[in-house]
Amino acid sequence: MNLNKIRKDVAVVGAGMTIFARRLQETGKEMGWEAAKMALDEAGLTLKDIDAVIVGSAPDAFDGVHKKGEWLLDGAGGTNKPYMRVFTGGGTAVFAPIAGWWHVASGMFQRVLVVCEEKMSSVQPHVQSAFAHIWDPILDRPLKPNLVWIFAMEMQRYMYKYNVRYEDIALVAVKNKRNAVGHPCAQLADPNITLEDVINSEPMALPVRRLDISPPSDGASAIVLASEDVAYEHTDTPVWIDGVGWCIDTTMWTNRDLAFPKFVAKAAKMAYEMAGIKNPRQEIDFAEPYDPFDYKELQHLEGLLLAEPGEAAIMTREGKTQRDGEFPVCPSGGLLGVGNPIAAALGIKIGEVYWQLARKAGPRQVKKDVRTGVAQAWGDLMQFSSVVVMRRR
Amino acid sequence: MIERIEKATDIRHWLGDMEADHYYYSAGIAGEKFFVALRDDGKILGAHCAACHRTYVPPRIYCELCFAELTEYHDVGKRGCVVAFTVAHYNKSGERLDPPEIFALISLGPGTTPLLHKLGEVEPGRVCVGLEVEAVLKPKKEREGKIKDILYFKPAH
Amino acid sequence: MSKAKEFGPPLNPRGRRLDAEELEKIPHIRAKAPAKYAWAAGTAMSRFLEELKNGRIIGRKCARCHRVLVPPRMFCERCFQPTTEWVYLPGTGVVETFSVSYIDTNANRIKEPILVGTVAFDGAPPHCGIMHYFGEVSPEELRIGMPVEPVWKPKEERVGSVLDIKYFRPLKK
Numbered sequence: 034m035n036l037n038k039i040r041k042d043v044a045v046v047g048a049g050m051t052i053f054a055r056r057l058q059e060t061g062k063e064m065g066w067e068a069a070k071m072a073l074d075e076a077g078l079t080l081k082d083i084d085a086v087i088v089g090s091a092p093d094a095f096d097g098v099h100k101k102g103e104w105l106l107d108g109a110g111g112t113n114k115p116y117m118r119v120f121t122g123g124g125t126a127v128f129a130p131i132a133g134w135w136h137v138a139s140g141m142f143q144r145v146l147v148v149c150e151e152k153m154s155s156v157q158p159h160v161q162s163a164f165a166h167i168w169d170p171i172l173d174r175p176l177k178p179n180l181v182w183i184f185a186m187e188m189q190r191y192m193y194k195y196n197v198r199y200e201d202i203a204l205v206a207v208k209n210k211r212n213a214v215g216h217p218c219a220q221l222a223d224p225n226i227t228l229e230d231v232i233n234s235e236p237m238a239l240p241v242r243r244l245d246i247s248p249p250s251d252g253a254s255a256i257v258l259a260s261e262d263v264a265y266e267h268t269d270t271p272v273w274i275d276g277v278g279w280c281i282d283t284t285m286w287t288n289r290d291l292a293f294p295k296f297v298a299k300a301a302k303m304a305y306e307m308a309g310i311k312n313p314r315q316e317i318d319f320a321e322p323y324d325p326f327d328y329k330e331l332q333h334l335e336g337l338l339l340a341e342p343g344e345a346a347i348m349t350r351e352g353k354t355q356r357d358g359e360f361p362v363c364p365s366g367g368l369l370g371v372g373n374p375i376a377a378a379l380g381i382k383i384g385e386v387y388w389q390l391a392r393k394a395g396p397r398q399v400k401k402d403v404r405t406g407v408a409q410a411w412g413d414l415m416q417f418s419s420v421v422v423m424r425r426r
Numbered sequence: 427m428i429e430r431i432e433k434a435t436d437i438r439h440w441l442g443d444m445e446a447d448h449y450y451y452s453a454g455i456a457g458e459k460f461f462v463a464l465r466d467d468g469k470i471l472g473a474h475c476a477a478c479h480r481t482y483v484p485p486r487i488y489c490e491l492c493f494a495e496l497t498e499y500h501d502v503g504k505r506g507c508v509v510a511f512t513v514a515h516y517n518k519s520g521e522r523l524d525p526p527e528i529f530a531l532i533s534l535g536p537g538t539t540p541l542l543h544k545l546g547e548v549e550p551g552r553v554c555v556g557l558e559v560e561a562v563l564k565p566k567k568e569r570e571g572k573i574k575d576i577l578y579f580k581p582a583h
Numbered sequence: 584m585s586k587a588k589e590f591g592p593p594l595n596p597r598g599r600r601l602d603a604e605e606l607e608k609i610p611h612i613r614a615k616a617p618a619k620y621a622w623a624a625g626t627a628m629s630r631f632l633e634e635l636k637n638g639r640i641i642g643r644k645c646a647r648c649h650r651v652l653v654p655p656r657m658f659c660e661r662c663f664q665p666t667t668e669w670v671y672l673p674g675t676g677v678v679e680t681f682s683v684s685y686i687d688t689n690a691n692r693i694k695e696p697i698l699v700g701t702v703a704f705d706g707a708p709p710h711c712g713i714m715h716y717f718g719e720v721s722p723e724e725l726r727i728g729m730p731v732e733p734v735w736k737p738k739e740e741r742v743g744s745v746l747d748i749k750y751f752r753p754l755k756k
Binding site for chain 3: 434435437438439440441442443444445446447448449450451452453455457458460461462465571572
């Protein structure tokens with residue numbers, strides 16, 4: 034990786050989201066516009082000011098329209114502009130901003146709009162039918178798997194190898210669903226949820242229970258990225274993308290030890306090197322790791338080198354990852370609390386880190402004074418991760 | 427060494443599908459207004475963007491060129507003219523259509539975006555760009571709030 | 584205004600929630616999207632499936648990293664070289680990980696749980712194996728590290744599929 038080729042610093046100057054819900058009436062295009070317009074309004078920009086548009090969206094099979102990126106583009110503001118769609122499963126939520134970042138960092142474009150959309154409610158009877166097709170057709174699908182199985186198998190391995198207790202994992206679901214009470218877009222916020230609720234929720238594929246899982250959702254999010262040359266024209270509080278990293282592991286997931294996500298660590302190292310971070314635990318103030326399941330938040334904190342393997346559970350148990358704790362994690366409420374429209378989780382990962390660092394997060398603002406945050410997303414069959422380090426200057 | 431294969435099933439293969447039972451496609455916020463007006467009032471609505479001098483038919487909640495929010499929907503009438511057309515002799519499964527079907531892009535007034543639909547009550551030989559047409563709707567009680575509530579467009583004269 | 588105090592950003596997000604009961608009332612289309620496939624098995628998988636029909640598990644060796652790859656492939660994805668020879672494996676292995684599932688592939692609840700997981704085969708390097716069912720074992724007994732063996736369908740029922748193995752059961756001494 035050649036850091037000398039990066040020409041311009043890039044900042045987030047605006048963000049927007051729709052509410053996340055099990056089903057929204059809006060079409061995918063309408064959702065994209067609602068989120069994009071909000072992001073542009075926050076930055077005080079019009080569509081004319083945007084030089085290029087990136088759309089992030091997961092499989093065409095969710096919305097049920099092939100060439101989904103092109104279909105969504107008019108709602109994303111891409112008409113008559115240079116346009117790109119990226120997809121890396123759930124990793125799209127942070128990878129689409131990275132794609133936006135390289136458009137600006139290269140010096141080619143000054144202001145770029147990144148829009149992520151997902152409409153999982155289109156698949157009938159249940160979005161599981163679309164998830165069924167990401168498995169290998171010959172090796173896996175004849176066994177009629179449910180996607181929850183692969184998470185359950187990974188969680189089992191993780192608990193076994195690093196001696197992690199289920200009760201500590203379940204605390205993550207409690208924390209995030211309570212954190213989500215401060216989020217206007219939240220689908221599953223619950224101020225009263227307790228550890229017992231999670232532990233006693235119905236078994237899905239053990240060790241996973243129903244409240245360990247984030248729900249499928251419809252939603253859209255957007256951010257505006259601006260080059261260092263123009264960022265201060267649009268906001269007093271630009272938040273700088275100081276490090277990006279991404280990495281993917283082999284599809285042959287049955288040939289890997291799932292306990293530790295090496296690809297997350299590699300992506301994190303790439304982002305930290307770019308950001309000049311030598312000691313992540315000391316130099317990073319808070320994190321928004323991807324939390325489609327509660328154990329994933331812990332595993333990703335360890336993959337991000339913010340905790341030793343097995344340590345994240347202890348940090349959670351000790352309350353360190355609460356909003357008022359010494360290392361807040363998922364102050365937004367995460368996917369577990371706000372919802373999981375795959376790519377549109379952009380708003381609660383990058384969007385949240387932006388609002389926190391700009392000190393605009395309102396009642397969700399973390400207690401400690403934060404200057405550096407990390408957002409991470411993960412995707413596919415335990416394969417891909419994207420990591421972004423953001424800073425306030 | 428790579429051999430040319432004519433059919434995927436001539437070599438060792440695995441059969442399957444990438445199907446859900448079906449898809450539910452919402453017409454959306456603008457779509458709801460359009461289809462309810464079509465079904466209940468027999469009207470075709472458009473949404474106008476004053477800045478771009480463009481009327482979207484069917485209407486949208488945003489202008490794709492300037493991103494303005496569009497909130498005014500109005501009746502664009504049922505008369506227009508053919509902008510482009512094709513005479514189809516085969517259906518999408520490859521079976522012969524007899525009589526052939528005529529598909530056209532129809533402009534429902536100056537500055538409107540053309541609507542894709544079928545032409546009826548007209549011989550293919552008579553169809554040309556610029557032909558003036560008007561919409562023929564199903565009787566009200568048969569209308570469902572779908573694009574086929576319009577049966578076809580026929581020559582206006 | 585009070586909304587802004589209760590919630591943080593984004594302020595007044597848009598989106599019209601729909602309950603399940605409203606689905607039929609709003610304008611919509613329901614449509615099927617047929618998509619049938621004949622996936623080419625490829626060189627390595629064709630041989631793997633053929634050997635399953637014979638009641639055997641076969642892998643492919645990479646001469647450079649010395650891994651025996653199961654499922655077999657004609658190239659090693661780490662060394663990015665062609666793999667070099669076929670290797671028969673005994674078929675026994677160890678439980679790498681597992682889950683006790685009370686949901687089926689369509690997200691319906693089932694009463695009798697499905698025991699599923701991955702098996703790391705003997706004769707292949709750590710973690711090399713396939714996903715499959717476990718049987719003749721209770722959810723309480725199943726554990727990571729348990730030695731297992733495949734239970735094959737009778738020869739006349741085997742067709743060249745991973746389902747030619749019915750499940751893996753604890754290795755009988």
